[in-house]
Amino acid sequence: MIKVEKLSKHFGNVQAVDGISFEVREHENLILLGTSGCGKTTTLKMINRLIEPSAGKVFIDGKDIMEQSPELLRRGIGYVLQNNGLFPHYTVAQNIAVVPQLLKWDQNRTDKRIAELLEKLHLSKDYLNAYPSELSGGQQQRIGLARALVADPAVLLMDEPFGALDNVTRSKIHAEFKALDELKRKTIIMVTHDVQEAFELGDHICLMDKGKIVQDGTPAELLFNPKNDFVRNFLKEQRLQLEFKTIAPQPPEGGVFELRGKRLPAGANLWWMIEQLKFTEGESISILDHQDKKVGSMGFEDLMSTFYQYKKQQAQ
Amino acid sequence: MNEQQQTLWGFMQQQSDKLLTQTLQHIGLTFVSLLIAVLVGLPLGVFISRRRQFSGPVLGVAGVLQTVPSIALLGFMIPVLGIGPKPAIAALLLYALLPIIRNTFTGITGVDAAVKEAAVAMGMSKRQVLFKVELPLAMPVIFAGIRTATVITVGVATLASYIAAGGLGEFIFGGISLNNTNMILAGAIPAALLAILFDFLLARLQKLNVKKLRVVTAALPVLLILLSSFYLLPSAYGSKLKAGFTPEFMGRRDGNLGLISKYGLKIQTLVINDAVMYKAAFEKQLDVISGYSTDGRLKAYDLLVLDDDKHIFPPYYAAPIVREDALKKFPDLEKALNLLSGRINDSIMTALNYRTDYLHQSPERVARDFLDAQKLYKPARSGSAGLVRIGSKIFGEQYILASIYSMLIKGYTDYDASTKTGLGGTKICFDALTNNQIDFYPEYTGTGLLAILQPSVRIIDSVSTSKEATYNYVQRGFEEKYNIRWLKPIGFNNAYALMMRRKQAKELNIKTISNLKRYLDIN
Numbered sequence: 001m002i003k004v005e006k007l008s009k010h011f012g013n014v015q016a017v018d019g020i021s022f023e024v025r026e027h028e029n030l031i032l033l034g035t036s037g038c039g040k041t042t043t044l045k046m047i048n049r050l051i052e053p054s055a056g057k058v059f060i061d062g063k064d065i066m067e068q069s070p071e072l073l074r075r076g077i078g079y080v081l082q083n084n085g086l087f088p089h090y091t092v093a094q095n096i097a098v099v100p101q102l103l104k105w106d107q108n109r110t111d112k113r114i115a116e117l118l119e120k121l122h123l124s125k126d127y128l129n130a131y132p133s134e135l136s137g138g139q140q141q142r143i144g145l146a147r148a149l150v151a152d153p154a155v156l157l158m159d160e161p162f163g164a165l166d167n168v169t170r171s172k173i174h175a176e177f178k179a180l181d182e183l184k185r186k187t188i189i190m191v192t193h194d195v196q197e198a199f200e201l202g203d204h205i206c207l208m209d210k211g212k213i214v215q216d217g218t219p220a221e222l223l224f225n226p227k228n229d230f231v232r233n234f235l236k237e238q239r240l241q242l243e244f245k246t247i248a249p250q251p252p253e254g255g256v257f258e259l260r261g262k263r264l265p266a267g268a269n270l271w272w273m274i275e276q277l278k279f280t281e282g283e284s285i286s287i288l289d290h291q292d293k294k295v296g297s298m299g300f301e302d303l304m305s306t307f308y309q310y311k312k313q314q315a316q
Numbered sequence: 317m318n319e320q321q322q323t324l325w326g327f328m329q330q331q332s333d334k335l336l337t338q339t340l341q342h343i344g345l346t347f348v349s350l351l352i353a354v355l356v357g358l359p360l361g362v363f364i365s366r367r368r369q370f371s372g373p374v375l376g377v378a379g380v381l382q383t384v385p386s387i388a389l390l391g392f393m394i395p396v397l398g399i400g401p402k403p404a405i406a407a408l409l410l411y412a413l414l415p416i417i418r419n420t421f422t423g424i425t426g427v428d429a430a431v432k433e434a435a436v437a438m439g440m441s442k443r444q445v446l447f448k449v450e451l452p453l454a455m456p457v458i459f460a461g462i463r464t465a466t467v468i469t470v471g472v473a474t475l476a477s478y479i480a481a482g483g484l485g486e487f488i489f490g491g492i493s494l495n496n497t498n499m500i501l502a503g504a505i506p507a508a509l510l511a512i513l514f515d516f517l518l519a520r521l522q523k524l525n526v527k528k529l530r531v532v533t534a535a536l537p538v539l540l541i542l543l544s545s546f547y548l549l550p551s552a553y554g555s556k557l558k559a560g561f562t563p564e565f566m567g568r569r570d571g572n573l574g575l576i577s578k579y580g581l582k583i584q585t586l587v588i589n590d591a592v593m594y595k596a597a598f599e600k601q602l603d604v605i606s607g608y609s610t611d612g613r614l615k616a617y618d619l620l621v622l623d624d625d626k627h628i629f630p631p632y633y634a635a636p637i638v639r640e641d642a643l644k645k646f647p648d649l650e651k652a653l654n655l656l657s658g659r660i661n662d663s664i665m666t667a668l669n670y671r672t673d674y675l676h677q678s679p680e681r682v683a684r685d686f687l688d689a690q691k692l693y694k695p696a697r698s699g700s701a702g703l704v705r706i707g708s709k710i711f712g713e714q715y716i717l718a719s720i721y722s723m724l725i726k727g728y729t730d731y732d733a734s735t736k737t738g739l740g741g742t743k744i745c746f747d748a749l750t751n752n753q754i755d756f757y758p759e760y761t762g763t764g765l766l767a768i769l770q771p772s773v774r775i776i777d778s779v780s781t782s783k784e785a786t787y788n789y790v791q792r793g794f795e796e797k798y799n800i801r802w803l804k805p806i807g808f809n810n811a812y813a814l815m816m817r818r819k820q821a822k823e824l825n826i827k828t829i830s831n832l833k834r835y836l837d838i839n
Contacts, residue, residue, distance in 0.1 A: 050437055075439030085434025089452050098438050147438070 001026040001187045002047070002155065007056035009042050016042045018211035019056065024204070029188045031202035033195065039211040040191045044157055047189065048077045060155060075102055078148030078186075082160035084140045086132040092143055093128040099151045110150075117146045120182060138169040149182055156183070158190040162197065174200055195235060199223075199242050207231055220246050224314040244271040247310050249298070254290025257298075259283075270303055277303075327498035334487075339506050341482035345401065346469045346510070347543035349408035353465060354537075357413050358458070361420025362446065371421060378414040386411070386472045390479050391592070399560070399588060399596045404473070404481030411472050412465035419461025423454025456522060463518040470511040474503070477563060478589035480596075484510075486563055486587045493564030495743035495767045556839040557832075560588040560602035564741070569776065570766055570812060571606065574628035581833050590711070594619070603816060604832065608632075610662055610713065610810040612669030620818040623828040624811075630762040630780030632811040633787060636721065637764070638756035639749060640799045646704055646755070648729040650803060653756070655724055657804035659690060665713065665808040672712040679712065683719035694727030701730035707757030708737045709745050713810065717758045742767045750798055759802075760810060764790040769797070783809070 002024040009017040017039040024030040032040035045051040047058055049070040058065045065073055086095050093114060100110040118125060121142045132140055141161065148156060162170045177183060178201065192198055198205050199219045206216045207230075215227040223239070223246050226232040235242060248269045251257050257264040259276060264285070277283050277300060284299040298306070328335055364371040381389075389410065393403030427450050435449045451458075477485030487503025490496070521536075565571035566587055575581040583604065588596065590607075597605045598617035607614065609621055636653045643650055660668075668686060671677045687693035704725055708714035715737055722733040736754055739745040742763055748754045765776065765786055771793075779789040783805075791802040814829055826832050 048437060050433065071439045071441050073439075074437055079434070079437035081430055081434055081437075083428075083430040085428075085430040085437075087431060087435070087449060087453075088428075098435075098440075102439055102444075 001028070001061060002189065003059040003062075004043075004047070005057045005059075007043065007046060007058060008054050009039075009046060009051060010054050015211050017046070017053075020206075020208075020211070020213050021056075022206055022213060022216055024187055024189060026187055027185060029190065029201060029203045031198040031205045032189065032191045032208060033193070033198045033202075033205050034208035035193060038208040040208050041159055043208070044159055044189060044191045047155075048074050048079060048157055075099060075151065076153050076155070078151075078153040078156040080141075080144050080148045080156070080158040080161045082163040084132070084144035084164075086140060086143060086147070088132055091129050091131055092135070095132065095143060096147050096150050098147060103151060113150055114146070117149060117182075120180060121146055122176070137165055138173060141165060141173065154187060156186045156188045158188065160191055160193070163192070163194075170197075177201065195238055195242070199245055207234060241271065243311070244274070244307065245269050247307060249273075249303075249306050251287055252289050252295065255288050255295070258286040258288055270307055273298075273303055274300065324498045324501050328502050331487075331502060335502060335506065338482060338484050338486055338503070339510070342470070342473055342484045342507065342510060343543055345404060345408065345473045345476055345481060345483050346466065346514075348401075349405050349469055349473075350412055350462070350466060351537075351541060352405070353409045353412035353416055353469075354462060356409070357416030357461075357465075358420050360413075361417045361458075362424060362451075364417070365421050365424040375414075375418055375421070378417050381410045382414045386475050387478065390475060394479060394592055394595070398599070398601050399480045399592060400586065400601075401476075401481045403479055404476035404483075408469050408472055408476070412469050415461040415464040415468070416458070417461075419457050419464075420454065423457030423461075424450050426457065427453045459518065459522045463515055463522070466514045466518060467511050470507060470514060474507055477587050479592055480560055480586035480588035482587065486566070489589070490563030490567045490587075492743055493562070493741040493767075494567045495741075495746065496567065499567065557583060557603040557836065558601075559583045559585045559604040559606075560593050560596055561585055561606040562590045562593065563587050565606040565812065568766060568812075569773070570629050570762065570780075575814075575829070578626050578628045579829055579833050581829070581836065583832075583836055597815070597817060600817070603820065604814055605816075607813055607815045608713075608810050609813045610665040610669060610808055612666060612671065612673035612712065614815065615666055615670045616674035618818050619815040620821045621813040621815050622821070622826065622832060624813065625828040625830050627781070629812045630765060630776070631783045631786050631809050632760040632762035633783055633805040633807075633809050634717070634758050634760050635787075635805040636756050636803045637749070637759045637794065638801050638803060639752070640795075640801055642704075642755035643801060646702060646729070646731055649704060649725070649731070649755075652724050652728040653721060654804050655692060655728065656720060656806050658807045659692075660807045662808045665810065668716050669713050672716060679715035679719045682716050683723060686716075687720060687723055693723065696723075696726035697728075698730050699726060699732030702732070704731045704733045704756075705754045706733055706735045707739050707745050707748055707754035708735065709742070709757070710738045710740055714758060717806070721756075721758075749800065758806070761786045761790050761802075761805075762811065764794065764802070769793045 004023070005021050006019045007017060007021070008015070008019050020043065022030070032043055034040045042051055046053045047060075047065070049065060087098070090098075096114050096117065097110050100113070114128070115125065118128075123139065123142055123146075127135065127139065132143065135143065141164070145161070162173055165173065174197065190201065202219060204216075204218060205222055207214045207222060209230060215222055215231050217225070219242070222231060223235060223242055226235070246269065248267050249257075257268065260283075264273070273285060277285070279300060282299065284297040284302070286294050287296040287298065289295045360374060364374050386407070389407045390403060393407050397403040397406055431449060431453070432445065435445045440448065473483050474485035474488055476483045477489055484503040484507045487499050488507070491499030491501075491503060561572055566585075567573070572585065586602070588602070593602070593605050594607065594611070594613040594617050596602045597619060605619075607619070607621075613619070614621070638649065638653070668682055671682045672679055684693065706718045706721055708718035718735045718737055722735055725731050725733040736748070739748055739754075739757075745757055746759075746768060749757060761783075762780070765771070765780065769790060775789070779785045787802065787805065794800040794802060814832070816826065821827070824835055826835055
């Protein structure tokens with residue numbers, strides 16, 4: 001879907017991005033992770049040509065981005081900024097309608113789409129005529145997301161989208177983000193310096209340093225197969241938590257897990273499962289096969305042993 | 317008939333036509349200049365916000381223009397653009413430019429970078445980013461700049477009357493020359509009110525919320541054009557010849573008022589400062605001007621004085637006027653000043669003025685050469701017996717006379733002398749004398765009669781027939797009213813006169829003011 005080939009950018013003598021290549025498949029969520037100054041934001045901005053590359057190529061859907069006019073290219077790519085970048089002189093409705101206006105949609109279609117998005121993002125219609133300064137940080141960020149999604153672009157670029165939010169609001173938005181159908185149909189590249197966020201939201205992480213990609217892989221690969229000490233050290237602080245969050249027990253072929261009569265979402269990880277269990281009652285998670293027949297159960301000890309097995313397997 | 321006793325309100329009612337015309341001209345001048353300044357300054361501000369490397373030079377040049385004194389700037393404009401509204405608008409425009417350019421630049425560069433980036437990332441073109449995001453967000457700052465420019469322009473526009481562009485300055489500078497406080501206030505108060513009013517209205521516009529600002533942005537050009545058009549409304553009635561009179565001449569009975577009442581002269585008239593009037597006549601911008609009969613530029617520009625065949629210009633014999641207490645304090649002063657009495661006739665004075673006004677020699681040098689030629693010069697003595705302060709009005713002849721007196725005092729008495737030259741006009745000079753800021757200055761009998769004593773028309777008519785009658789009347793009047801003494805006349809008569817280019821006067825066969833009237837009536 002998106003293919004980046006030997007992309008470079010230098011500002012004067014400073015090499016901000018140094019010949020990096022990666023690929024993002026359709027509907028995949030790629031995270032560009034790294035400390036500030038590692039070149040991740042520059043890389044992101046080259047994809048919608050906010051920054052023109054010094055060398056290298058970017059293809060979206062097989063088309064070279066340099067062969068399109070930057071305005072038209074950008075109208076087809078959603079963009080979310082850290083400080084939301086909402087227009088202070090526009091109301092919420094006008095802010096969301098910027099791209100439809102550029103694309104010359106009729107008013108009816110725009111209104112319908114805005115109403116639909118507000119509902120999905122759990123925002124009241126009362127805000128439509130409010131100005132951004134009248135909203136909370138979390139609401140502003142949701143409006144920013146709505147603005148990026150309104151024209152239903154196939155690609156979404158996000159630059160530290162949740163960076164300016166407090167922890168409580170952020171984890172709430174993370175949950176919404178993962179649950180939003182609209183986003184599951186997008187190919188997303190997101191920049192962050194937050195390891196937790198990267199592991200939580202990413203299908204695929206590029207860890208960057210000094211303009212280069214140090215390792216490109218799934219969260220589990222980064223965690224259990226670090227390419228070098230840089231990767232190891234980068235994850236060291238939160239290793240245990242990340243491991244619990246990365247390891248997801250698999251039900252038998254076609255089956256599911258169930259807790260208190262409710263099915264667990266696909267890909268539920270150990271951390272999540274342990275959080276859900278009520279220990280006082282010795283609760284356990286039921287394992288159902290493809291015919292919904294209970295074939296076993298997992299209590300706290302079983303979950304811990306799964307973790308142990310997994311680690312042992314990785315160590316071999 | 318003493319104008320001092322008339323109330324300000326009475327004066328404004330009596331002159332309401334003129335006041336209205338001048339106010340409309342003032343508004344027009346202000347907004348024509350402002351309109352052009354916005355049309356030039358706004359794009360320039362946008363340009364330098366795009367190409368930052370030009371911001372230094374552009375703001376620097378605009379800043380330097382701002383520091384040039386307004387009168388000097390008007391002076392620079394005359395050789396290029398002549399006289400009248402064109403140079404005035406150009407000068408005002410240059411003053412208004414800096415705040416507009418600077419605030420546009422500051423406003424646009426001050427827009428939140430994240431907002432600009434978002435606009436670009438949404439797929440807006442450069443034009444769309446400018447008009448939909450940058451300009452609306454910078455508008456409050458740009459507005460503040462336009463407000464500053466407006467107030468500056470209303471103030472500086474009073475000076476436009478120096479170069480025949482009209483406006484409320486006509487009353488202000490006329491009033492200063494004529495010692496008429498009501499006239500000064502009739503110009504100054506409306507000018508101040510205009511500044512306050514426009515500032516207030518623009519402030520109201522600025523406070524409107526962001527939504528309405530878009531309406532304002534559209535309304536502003538319309539408003540500016542509308543107000544600018546005021547300048548075109550009071551177009552003067554046309555005549556074959558164009559006259560330029562000083563503000564002082566315009567308001568005097570022995571000036572334009574006399575020309576209208578005694579001669580019935582109807583001529584298209586511009587108000588202009590005397591510093592540029594002669595040049596304008598020479599360059600054929602004006603045909604008839606009100607000058608002084610001993611002015612050096614008469615000779616320089618080959619102008620012909622029209623004969624005053626109905627005697628409306630009273631004699632203007634020059635003599636030093638001294639406060640009585642100064643004469644007591646400096647007993648030798650009177651004798652020294654009287655050394656000059658009868659020494660300078662009209663043609664000598666014209667020649668001396670020619671040397672300062674046209675050849676640009678210093679008044680001190682001209683004074684020294686004159687005293688040497690008259691064998692009056694003596695080197696300075698001790699200067700230990702006290703300091704005599706000499707005043708002079710702000711033109712060449714007075715500078716020369718002040719220098720001559722200074723040398724005479726230093727050479728013939730033990731007093732030292734200092735000159736306070738450049739006291740604006742009759743009012744400022746005379747007030748300085750009565751308030752003990754200076755001890756004496758050269759004054760003219762006609763000015764003393766008409767501008768200072770201001771007796772009834774009957775008395776004026778009876779005493780202005782001869783040189784002696786005028787002198788005796790002002791001598792008595794000053795002694796009684798102000799305790800100021802007129803010493804012996806210097807000799808020359810620097811009366812008002814109408815003058816034309818000699819060549820044109822000859823072609824049209826005009827020698828007297830009556831000839832001029834007849835010519836204007838026929839054509």
